[in-house]
Amino acid sequence: MRAILIDKELLMLELLGEMLDEIEEVQVIGKFINPHQGLVEIIRTQPDAVFLDIEMSEISGLNLAEEIKKTFPDINIVFVTAFEQDAVRTFKLQAAYYLVKPYRAEELIETISCLLSRMGSKKTTLARQMVCCFKKLHFKYYGKNSEVIDVKWRTSKSKALFAFLIHHRDQFIPKDMLLEYFWPDVDIKDGYSNLYSTIYQIRKTLKSIGFNITIISSESSYRLELNDVLLDVEEWKKGREEFPFVTEDTLSKHKEICNLYNGDYLEEESYLWAESKKNEMRIQWLHYLKRVAKFYISSKNYSEAIILYMQIQEALPYKEESYFVLMQLYDAFGDRYSVEEQYSLLKNMLHKEYCAEPNEMVQTWYQTWKSSRAREQYKVEEFAHLK
Known part of the structure; x- marks a missing residue:
């Protein structure tokens, strides 16, 4: 546990x-x-x-x-x-x-x-099979009680090749291209032998966990079909397209969409061919988080907005925006300690990375906030003294 x-x-x-x-x-x-x-x-x-x-x-x-x-x-x-x-x-x-x-x-x-x-005692009978590419490649049953499946890959090459086929799902991938990517320094005869052996290992692994994913072979290419198996990347994309606006009625769905993205696309696998997709999806994710956070702020649900902006800050630690937004959110939330902590973190980051100070707008806001807090504290102390 x-x-x-x-x-x-x-x-x-x-x-x-x-x-x-x-x-x-x-x-x-x-x-x-x-x-x-x-x-x-x-x-x-x-x-x-x-x-x-x-x-x-x-x-x-x-x-x-x-x-x-x-x-x-x-x-x-x-x-x-x-x-x-x-x-x-x-x-x-x-x-x-x-x-x-x-x-x-x-x-x-x-x-x-x-x-x-x-x-x-929890049951997962209503859960659906899902291949996950956010953060790392893994398999799970997706539903009310998600359960990750322990998969034993025969070799790291078979795992990498499966990820590549998922990346190019529903497309015919030339076998020659696969040889260039995965066995560039092997002669063509041994290369094809390695390819056929690895495809066999992938099919065997999928069968062992009961996932109905097929790899169709033609004379010169392979094509992967997910059939009825879900893919977290596609579910995340479909959710955003199906619910383009954040409202009170769609909020629970947007929370589910946010939770699907629990790390960058295949970030722990370090596949060079996935870098472009990873960067593209990260930009989309950050825009999406800001959109959901904007709704929370308009609804004065500051705690949820803080959670999202903490995630943004973790993803973009060298951008000034998240620190300033969090300072304002913590102020609205009534958490004085965290306002000061965010300003201190911002100052330290800018000094360490850029030898700079917070911009004038942020400094002005903080000094005004500091003075306001000091006046409030003085009033409380003066009132206590009069009593």
């Missing part, structure tokens, strides 16, 4: 992490004090469980849980609290799990046992 921990208290965060590390079935993949950074990691990794502090300063743990459940209804939420009476409120979210600080080993083990039992 893959878990992410979010807690405002560093000591309790580390303690829970250490206790979970002692449980063989649990892998802690992230620990966060900042809830917004935790949300970004949840979007990126889609863990099985989130251990979430109820009493956080920037955002209520209950509100954060609602945001998580909207996008990932199958993620298990385990609330942690220093006050047992607070746990009763969690049932409003239909969450059956909570832990009271300080943690007791037997209660933690019992909770983990319940979570593992619940995960084991």
Whole structure:
């Protein structure tokens, strides 16, 4: 079970992490004090469980849980609290799990046992077969409870050739072209022998996992047909075309489309022939995220907009735009600490990469915001003094 921990208290965060590390079935993949950074990691990794502090300063743990459940209804939420009476409120979210600080080993083990039992009972009968090219080449059952399939490739060459055929799906690819790409330094007789052997390995691998993908051979070329198997790249493209406008009614679909893109096209495979497609799709993805984020901002749903702009910042860390937008979003969200953090990150990035300062507009906005915050703090202190 893959878990992410979010807690405002560093000591309790580390303690829970250490206790979970002692449980063989649990892998802690992230620990966060900042809830917004935790949300970004949840979007990126889609863990099985989130251990979430109820009493956080920037955002209520209950509100954060609602945001998580909207996008990932199958993620298990385990609330942690220093006050047992607070746990009763969690049932409003239909969450059956909570832990009271300080943690007791037997209660933690019992909770983990319940979570593992619940995960084991999930069914994937309604899921459809899907080939995935975002981030890396892999196979899974796509549906309410997605399940990645463990595929054993005979050789790295067979995996690369299959990816190439997927890249050129529904097209006849000349065998001579495949020899030039994959066996450029082999004489033609051995090259054809390697090609036929590799195609056989691919077919055997597909048969072993029960995927109805066919590779049609003619005298001089091959053609790959997906048949009824889905491809994440095509589903992402179709979703954007089918729902060109972001509205309250189409929002759930747009969240699903956003979640399909969990990494650049074949980025972990490092295939040179995929670079152009990868760059093209990344530009489309960034434009799309900004479009969805614009809707969230207009709806004053700042937490969701923050998540998307954190992804944009991760993809484009050397662009000033995301830092400034996040500063404004955190201000609207009421998170002063994160406004200052983003400005500091922006200054450090610009100094390190360009030996420059933030542009005049950003500096002016920040100084105005800083002065406004100082006046508000003075009013609060003066009021307290008068009392």
